[in-house]
Amino acid sequence: MFTRVPLRLGDTPHDYVLGDGVLDAVGVLLREVTSPGRVVVVMDSGLETTPIPTRVCDALVDADFDADVVEVPPGETSKSIAEAEHLWSTFAELGVERRDTVLALGGGAVGDLAGFCAATWQRGVRLVHVPTTSLAMADSAVGGKTGVNLPMGKNLVGAFHLPVLVAADLSALDTLPDREFRFREMHDLQWNREDLTGPSRW
Ligand SMILES: NC(=O)c1ccc[n+]([C@@H]2O[C@H](COP(=O)([O-])OP(=O)(O)OC[C@H]3O[C@@H](n4cnc5c(N)ncnc54)[C@H](O)[C@@H]3O)[C@@H](O)[C@H]2O)c1
Numbered sequence: 001m002f003t004r005v006p007l008r009l010g011d012t013p014h015d016y017v018l019g020d021g022v023l024d025a026v027g028v029l030l031r032e033v034t035s036p037g038r039v040v041v042v043m044d045s046g047l048e049t050t051p052i053p054t055r056v057c058d059a060l061v062d063a064d065f066d067a068d069v070v071e072v073p074p075g076e077t078s079k080s081i082a083e084a085e086h087l088w089s090t091f092a093e094l095g096v097e098r099r100d101t102v103l104a105l106g107g108g109a110v111g112d113l114a115g116f117c118a119a120t121w122q123r124g125v126r127l128v129h130v131p132t133t134s135l136a137m138a139d140s141a142v143g144g145k146t147g148v149n150l151p152m153g154k155n156l157v158g159a160f161h162l163p164v165l166v167a168a169d170l171s172a173l174d175t176l177p178d179r180e181f182r183f184r185e186m187h188d189l190q191w192n193r194e195d196l197t198g199p200s201r202w
Pocket residue numbers: 044045046047050074075076079106107108109110112132133134135136139140141142143144145146155172173174175176177
């Protein structure tokens with residue numbers, strides 16, 4: 001059983017779907033909002049050793065999507081113009097078109113980077129967030145803020161680009177290091193429907 005929270009934000013109302021097993025349902029959930037086509041999974045390479053990417057790709061393929069996986073280095077260093085350019089170039093090589101979907105898989109860093117590239121590639125392609133850290137689940141995957149850092153400061157370049165779906169699987173947090181787990185527990189104290197829909201968080 002998943003929890004589904006409708007987020008009526010801007011001109012892209014979408015659902016935040018939360019629960020154990022959501023990773024295996026990403027394809028079915030995405031089929032609710034778009035037809036089969038290509039999905040470019042932009043993934044934090046730190047997830048390589050976890051079952052998460054396979055679960056997501058299998059779920060997409062089972063729902064008749066074509067899945068291409070593009071890895072970016074883990075964490076904050078990826079939130080750069082250089083990495084965005086690398087991603088745009090990869091989109092060009094793959095022939096990513098406006099009808100395609102970018103799926104951000106990882107924590108807030110890859111969410112911000114992939115979201116920014118989705119916002120800017122061909123003036124905006126469809127975006128899905130599959131957050132895998134507590135911060136990304138509770139904060140960065142919600143509200144449509146995307147962006148990258150410059151040497152002069154954090155998040156100096158960016159865009160608002162709402163996803164068509166946020167799919168958060170609490171089992172994804174199982175592979176996080178202890179430090180991240182503690183952060184999860186802190187956030188768990190605040191997890192309820194009011195937090196997701198109330199104005200205080202975004
Ligand atoms: N867009 C927004 O509204 C918003 C809001 C808050 C924060 N942010 C941004 O979020 C970023 C921080 O995000 P974060 O805290 O999620 O960190 P992160 O994205 O840098 O990830 C931290 C580390 O966790 C690893 N990781 C991620 N998921 C994992 C998993 N399930 N199992 C094992 N390892 C995993 C990654 O490989 C990485 O090394 C910052 O750049 C911040 O600016 C954005």
